[in-house]
Amino acid sequence: MQAKHNKTWKHKHLIDVDDLSIQDCSLVFQLANKYEKALKNKKSISPILKNSNIFNLFFEPSTRTRASFELAGKLLGANVINITSEISSVQKGESLEDTIKTVSAMHSDIIILRHQDSGAATFASMNTNTSIINAGDGSHAHPTQALTDAYTIRKRFKSLKNINVTMVGDIEHSRVARSDIWMLTKLGANLTICGPASLIPKSFHKAQNSKLPHVQVQTNLKKALTDADVIIALRMQTERQKKKSIPSLSEYAKRYQITKTNLQVAKKNCLLMHPGPKNEGVEISREVANSSLSKIEEQVANGVAIRMSLLQLIYTNSGK
Amino acid sequence: MQAKHNKTWKHKHLIDVDDLSIQDCSLVFQLANKYEKALKNKKSISPILKNSNIFNLFFEPSTRTRASFELAGKLLGANVINITSEISSVQKGESLEDTIKTVSAMHSDIIILRHQDSGAATFASMNTNTSIINAGDGSHAHPTQALTDAYTIRKRFKSLKNINVTMVGDIEHSRVARSDIWMLTKLGANLTICGPASLIPKSFHKAQNSKLPHVQVQTNLKKALTDADVIIALRMQTERQKKKSIPSLSEYAKRYQITKTNLQVAKKNCLLMHPGPKNEGVEISREVANSSLSKIEEQVANGVAIRMSLLQLIYTNSGK
Amino acid sequence: MQAKHNKTWKHKHLIDVDDLSIQDCSLVFQLANKYEKALKNKKSISPILKNSNIFNLFFEPSTRTRASFELAGKLLGANVINITSEISSVQKGESLEDTIKTVSAMHSDIIILRHQDSGAATFASMNTNTSIINAGDGSHAHPTQALTDAYTIRKRFKSLKNINVTMVGDIEHSRVARSDIWMLTKLGANLTICGPASLIPKSFHKAQNSKLPHVQVQTNLKKALTDADVIIALRMQTERQKKKSIPSLSEYAKRYQITKTNLQVAKKNCLLMHPGPKNEGVEISREVANSSLSKIEEQVANGVAIRMSLLQLIYTNSGK
Numbered sequence: 001m002q003a004k005h006n007k008t009w010k011h012k013h014l015i016d017v018d019d020l021s022i023q024d025c026s027l028v029f030q031l032a033n034k035y036e037k038a039l040k041n042k043k044s045i046s047p048i049l050k051n052s053n054i055f056n057l058f059f060e061p062s063t064r065t066r067a068s069f070e071l072a073g074k075l076l077g078a079n080v081i082n083i084t085s086e087i088s089s090v091q092k093g094e095s096l097e098d099t100i101k102t103v104s105a106m107h108s109d110i111i112i113l114r115h116q117d118s119g120a121a122t123f124a125s126m127n128t129n130t131s132i133i134n135a136g137d138g139s140h141a142h143p144t145q146a147l148t149d150a151y152t153i154r155k156r157f158k159s160l161k162n163i164n165v166t167m168v169g170d171i172e173h174s175r176v177a178r179s180d181i182w183m184l185t186k187l188g189a190n191l192t193i194c195g196p197a198s199l200i201p202k203s204f205h206k207a208q209n210s211k212l213p214h215v216q217v218q219t220n221l222k223k224a225l226t227d228a229d230v231i232i233a234l235r236m237q238t239e240r241q242k243k244k245s246i247p248s249l250s251e252y253a254k255r256y257q258i259t260k261t262n263l264q265v266a267k268k269n270c271l272l273m274h275p276g277p278k279n280e281g282v283e284i285s286r287e288v289a290n291s292s293l294s295k296i297e298e299q300v301a302n303g304v305a306i307r308m309s310l311l312q313l314i315y316t317n318s319g320k
Numbered sequence: 321m322q323a324k325h326n327k328t329w330k331h332k333h334l335i336d337v338d339d340l341s342i343q344d345c346s347l348v349f350q351l352a353n354k355y356e357k358a359l360k361n362k363k364s365i366s367p368i369l370k371n372s373n374i375f376n377l378f379f380e381p382s383t384r385t386r387a388s389f390e391l392a393g394k395l396l397g398a399n400v401i402n403i404t405s406e407i408s409s410v411q412k413g414e415s416l417e418d419t420i421k422t423v424s425a426m427h428s429d430i431i432i433l434r435h436q437d438s439g440a441a442t443f444a445s446m447n448t449n450t451s452i453i454n455a456g457d458g459s460h461a462h463p464t465q466a467l468t469d470a471y472t473i474r475k476r477f478k479s480l481k482n483i484n485v486t487m488v489g490d491i492e493h494s495r496v497a498r499s500d501i502w503m504l505t506k507l508g509a510n511l512t513i514c515g516p517a518s519l520i521p522k523s524f525h526k527a528q529n530s531k532l533p534h535v536q537v538q539t540n541l542k543k544a545l546t547d548a549d550v551i552i553a554l555r556m557q558t559e560r561q562k563k564k565s566i567p568s569l570s571e572y573a574k575r576y577q578i579t580k581t582n583l584q585v586a587k588k589n590c591l592l593m594h595p596g597p598k599n600e601g602v603e604i605s606r607e608v609a610n611s612s613l614s615k616i617e618e619q620v621a622n623g624v625a626i627r628m629s630l631l632q633l634i635y636t637n638s639g640k
Numbered sequence: 641m642q643a644k645h646n647k648t649w650k651h652k653h654l655i656d657v658d659d660l661s662i663q664d665c666s667l668v669f670q671l672a673n674k675y676e677k678a679l680k681n682k683k684s685i686s687p688i689l690k691n692s693n694i695f696n697l698f699f700e701p702s703t704r705t706r707a708s709f710e711l712a713g714k715l716l717g718a719n720v721i722n723i724t725s726e727i728s729s730v731q732k733g734e735s736l737e738d739t740i741k742t743v744s745a746m747h748s749d750i751i752i753l754r755h756q757d758s759g760a761a762t763f764a765s766m767n768t769n770t771s772i773i774n775a776g777d778g779s780h781a782h783p784t785q786a787l788t789d790a791y792t793i794r795k796r797f798k799s800l801k802n803i804n805v806t807m808v809g810d811i812e813h814s815r816v817a818r819s820d821i822w823m824l825t826k827l828g829a830n831l832t833i834c835g836p837a838s839l840i841p842k843s844f845h846k847a848q849n850s851k852l853p854h855v856q857v858q859t860n861l862k863k864a865l866t867d868a869d870v871i872i873a874l875r876m877q878t879e880r881q882k883k884k885s886i887p888s889l890s891e892y893a894k895r896y897q898i899t900k901t902n903l904q905v906a907k908k909n910c911l912l913m914h915p916g917p918k919n920e921g922v923e924i925s926r927e928v929a930n931s932s933l934s935k936i937e938e939q940v941a942n943g944v945a946i947r948m949s950l951l952q953l954i955y956t957n958s959g960k
Contacts, residue, residue: 039427044371051684053711063414064422067401071373071426074399079714081707094703094917102704102916105940106711107679276422277414300425359747364691383734384742387721391693391746394719596742597734620745 009313013125013132016141017183025187029151031309032302039075039305047077048312054078055103058114058135059085064276064300065135065144069112072307078109096120097127104128109315113137118175131314139173139237144310145275146179148303150187152295153230155302156271161188164267166224168194168256169234169283172201172245176275177234185213192216194224195256198245221256228266232273233258233284249282259285263293271295329633333445333452336461337503345507349471351629352622359395359625367397368632372429374398377419378455379405379435384596384620385455385464389432392627398429416440417447424448429635433457438495451634459493459557464630465595466499468623470507472615473550475622476591481508484587486544488514488576489554489603492521492565496595497554505533512536514544515576518565541576548586552593553578553604569602579605583613591615649953653765653772656781657823665827669791671949672942679715679945687717688952694718695743698754698775699725704916704940705775705784709752712947718749736760737767744768749955753777758815771954779813779877784950785915786819788943790827792935793870795942796911801828804907806864808834808896809874809923812841812885816915817874825853832856834864835896838885861896868906872913873898873924889922899925903933911935 009027011019020028038045054073058066066082073080083103094102096115103111110131113121118138125132136142150160157163165184171177171193185191193200193215204217218224225231236249246252258272272284272293280286289296329347331339340348358365374393378386386402393400403423414422416435423431430451433441438458445452456462470480477483485504491497491513505511513520513535524537538544545551556569566572578592592604592613600606609616649667651659660668678685694713698706706722713720723743734742736755743751750771753761758778765772776782790800797803805824811817811833825831833840833855844857858864865871876889886892898912912924912933920926929936 042371051682053715055707063403063419064426067375067403067423067426070401071399074401075373079711081710081714083703083707093919095920098917098920099703101937102940103707105937106704106707106944107941277418279413280415280418297421297425300422301427304427362691383723383739384746387695387723387743387746390721391719394721395693597738599733600735600738617741617745620742621747624747 009317011314011317013121014143014310014314015121015125015132015134017143017146017179017186020143020186022186025147025150025183027313028147028306028309029154031312032147032151032305035308036302036305039301045075049073049076049078049315052078052109052315053107054080054110054112054311055106055108056080056082056112056135057099057103058083058112059120060114060116060136062114062135064303065114066112068300068303069133069135069144069307069311072304072311075304076308076311078311096123100124100128104130110311133310133314136175139175139178141179142175142275143179143183144303144307145176146183147310148299148306149176149180149232149273149275150183151306152273152299152302153184153189153271154187157229159188160184163189163229164192164227165189165230165232166192166194166228166266167232167234168221168224168258170199170237170245171195171204171234172199173237174234180232181213181215185215189230190216192218192224192228194218194221196246196252222262222265225258225262226265228270230271230273231258231263231266232275233278235275235277236279236282249279253282257281257283257285258288260287260291263288269293273299275299329637331634331637333441333454334463334630334634335441335445335452335454337463337466337499337506340463340506342506345467345470345503347633348467348626348629349474351632352471352625355628356622356625359621365395369393369396369398369635372398372635373427374400374430374432374631375423375426375428376400376402376432376455377423377434378403378432379440380456382434382455384623385434386432388620388623389453389455389464389627389631392624392631395624396628396631398631416443420444420448424450430631453630453634456495459495459498461499462495462595463499463503464623464627465496466503467630468619468626469496469500469552469593469595470503471626472593472619472622473504473509473591474507477549479508480504483509483549484512484547485509485550485552486512486514486548486586487552487554488541488544488578490519490557490565491515491524491554492519493557494554500552501533501535505535509550510536512538512544512548514538514541516566516572542582542585545578545582546585548590550591550593551578551583551586552595553598555595555597556599556602569599573602577601577603577605578608580607580611583608589613593619596620649957651954651957653761653774654783654950654954655761655765655772655774657783657786657819657826660783660826662826665787665790665823667953668787668946668949669794671952672787672791672945675948676942676945679941685715689713689716689718689955692718692749692955693747694720694750694752694951695746695748696720696722696752696775697739697743698723698752699760700754700756700776702754702775704943705754706752708940708943709773709775709784709947709951712944712951715944716948716951718951736763740764740768744770750951773950773954776815779815779818781819782815782915783819783823784943784947785816786823787950788939788946789816789820789872789913789915790823791946792913792939792942793824793829793911794827797869799828800824803829803869804832804867805829805870805872806832806834806868806906807872807874808861808864808898810839810877810885811835811844811874812839813877814874820872821853821855825855829870830856832858832864832868834858834861836886836892862902862905865898865902866905868910870911870913871898871903871906872915873918875915875917876919876922889919893922897921897923897925898928900927900931903928909933913939915939
């Protein structure tokens with residue numbers, strides 16, 4: 001493949017998707033595609049990360065992201081070490097900077113960082129020579145989820161150009177939303193964000209803000225879903241809402257739950273996605289979540305391939 | 321070995337031992353025997369599960385079962401990922417069904433499930449194409465412990481036929497008891513269960529209940545121990561007793577503790593077993609627990625071999 | 641290397657450094673040096689511990705020690721199983737003795753034990769045939785940290801003979817202090833311990849105590865730092881101080897914090913060390929901790945090599 005030689009990966013860290021060019025994304029997707037097939041066909045995978053040391057440094061509870069990275073690393077032959085805040089020096093009052101420096105000193109090649117504070121991954125990357133991959137920081141970014149989501153849509157439609165994507169829910173507190181918005185608009189999707197006005201960042205209400213990617217804002221669910229090719233339901237992040245942003249979950253559900261009925265205005269065979277963990281009966285009905293439209297489990301499966309791809313690109317291009 | 325070709329393993333999941341035929345058990349024991357020897361002699365073990373992904377999904381604390389499965393998987397070359405409820409999405413309110421589907425989607429081959437609710441493993445197996453091994457669900461079942469116990473007895477007596485096994489303690493709340501009862505009676509042992517009437521399930525008091533395996537019920541410890549070849553002491557499961565079933569631990573100990581004195585009526589050189597963790601001074605005296613009769617540590621050692629055997633049988637026969 | 645054949649490692653366990661001869665230490669350092677280079681140069685490492693089973697049994701939270709041992713084991717090809725008290729049978733009231741026996745029975749070759757009680761590692765070693773490595777027990781000992789510290793000093797000065805080492809801080813509650821004192825004096829360093837009198841064990845105030853290694857006691861920081869080649873700042877172990885031993889952290893910091901100013905009396909280019917996790921602004925100023933004098937991260941890096949060395953020496957000499 002000639003293309004492979006012309007394109008190269010230059011990123012030491014992955015803090016958010018807005019660092020990535022369209023070519024970078026293509027590189028990630030190509031390699032992920034290779035790994036997705038290998039995983040499906042139970043082919044043996046070359047241990048390209050043998051002798052590498054990957055630290056999963058998680059300051060927040062996580063099943064899917066931590067396990068997905070751990071599996072991705074192990075499948076590529078890396079030594080993967082989990083450190084969670086519950087069992088770490090953080091209990092002894094160590095600063096994030098010190099924890100990062102300590103883990104870096106431990107001959108680490110890549111640190112996968114999940115942290116409750118927005119900006120933690122950026123801060124970490126400024127304090128170490130080890131590659132940092134942001135696995136979610138506060139309500140800021142979750143780049144591997146965004147790459148996974150774009151990959152999942154791309155698999156169906158070949159390209160994201162002019163695909164109508166509607167994202168519904170707690171945009172304000174969702175790091176997935178923020179990363180997805182950058183990723184999907186960069187790759188050419190027509191993005192509509194929908195939810196109660198209190199859950200949509202104020203900045204998006206002003207269409208003229210040129211720094212933000214262009215998205216449609218829509219508080220009416222039916223209008224937002226009309227002609228949608230892809231619907232992304234977001235988790236109601238009640239644990240991150242400092243003030244109450246909605247009157248109650250049931251009132252939210254009444255107006256914004258994705259149900260079979262209100263999907264009728266969307267395109268036939270639209271994709272239904274959710275970054276998980278989902279609250280069935282709140283942002284999505286049980287019926288829809290378990291219907292053939294749902295790509296939720298495929299997202300999880302693709303997430304492993306995307307992370308394998310990223311680990312390889314970052315490890316093999318960081319001068320080691 | 322001709323026998324090997326005639327017998328085959330057909331189980332995708334292992335929910336409880338009552339699913340297993342006598343031939344199935346023989347298969348498990350034969351393979352476990354091979355691994356037990358390899359472990360003892362520090363022989364290198366063929367990585368038959370290389371490229372397989374095993375998830376230890378534990379919703380309850382556990383040392384021995386989780387570590388035993390993790391080691392068994394690693395010894396066979398599998399990628400083993402631990403997920404505990406403390407650090408999982410369950411904290412975000414995810415349902416068991418969703419967790420199972422998510423972990424399944426992560427290219428998992430086998431999920432080892434420990435859960436506080438009886439029936440969780442059955443429920444999980446109905447919601448996934450991944451093999452489920454029950455590592456203990458509520459007070460329902462603990463099949464790998466039962467296979468380990470049967471294997472440990474069989475090693476000494478060659479067969480369980482007509483071996484007098486007496487199980488003493490909290491039968492009502494013990495998943496080990498339930499699985500052991502099925503396993504040991506199926507393999508031909510004469511089983512006596514003993515404890516205060518309040519800790520013996522009512523169903524066993526009625527001899528005529530044809531659905532239950534045939535066991536003797538005996539509330540008098542001395543009578544129960546008379547001529548026993550094997551004594552299994554059970555942990556007092558105070559954490560699972562919703563109502564107080566015994567007046568106090570010391571009164572229980574006075575009547576039902578296995579001691580050197582009351583072992584005098586048992587067969588000479590009887591085996592003393594306990595699934596652990598044990599409360600010395602409650603269900604068993606310190607002296608007896610640490611005597612040469614005790615097979616408690618051998619049970620732990622055998623548990624690893626039994627789990628290796630099961631992982632291999634399930635993995636290599638699930639159509640992969 | 642002829643030397644290699646003349647020296648041999650005879651220790652089944654590593655409980656504290658006072659068990660080690662000078663020759664033993666040389667063996668550990670030589671092998672650590674080999675591994676340090678391999679790690680730095682990203683050379684592939686021979687999986688000498690393949691087929692070995694190492695259990696990290698941690699009853700206290702730990703980032704660096706647990707992760708360092710886990711990585712060391714994995715780099716040598718061992719199966720490493722983590723057990724932490726949060727997720728173990730200890731929650732069900734199991735005794736340390738039973739936990740040790742259970743983990744030993746699980747075909748373990750080495751148990752790495754961290755425990756909150758002084759003496760736990762010694763107790764464990766008396767109850768098992770598995771090798772025990774003490775990863776910190778109460779305020780008693782932390783031998784791998786002491787070996788790491790000695791190794792780090794030795795790298796700079798070739799030998800510890802007549803090197804002036806000053807240790808500052810909470811000597812009383814620090815297991816690192818106790819192990820460092822033995823290690824550094826045995827290898828010939830001139831050791832001064834410094835801190836408020838309430839944080840220096842009474843035994844050290846009496847110079848005539850012949851059982852203790854010879855150290856200078858100094859409560860005046862400036863005098864203690866004068867002509868120091870190496871300064872080891874210790875963490876204020878507020879979590880282990882049963883009674884308040886100092887009026888306040890800020891008053892302690894005023895008198896005993898290592899700062900750029902009071903380092904002026906030390907040797908130029910002295911080494912500044914800290915076993916971590918450190919409290920910047922208490923026992924050490926941020927400026928100094930992040931200066932070129934600081935060997936804090938090098939200690940972490942060396943810790944992995946020291947632990948690889950020990951794992952190999954103990955595993956290959958325990959008759960397996």
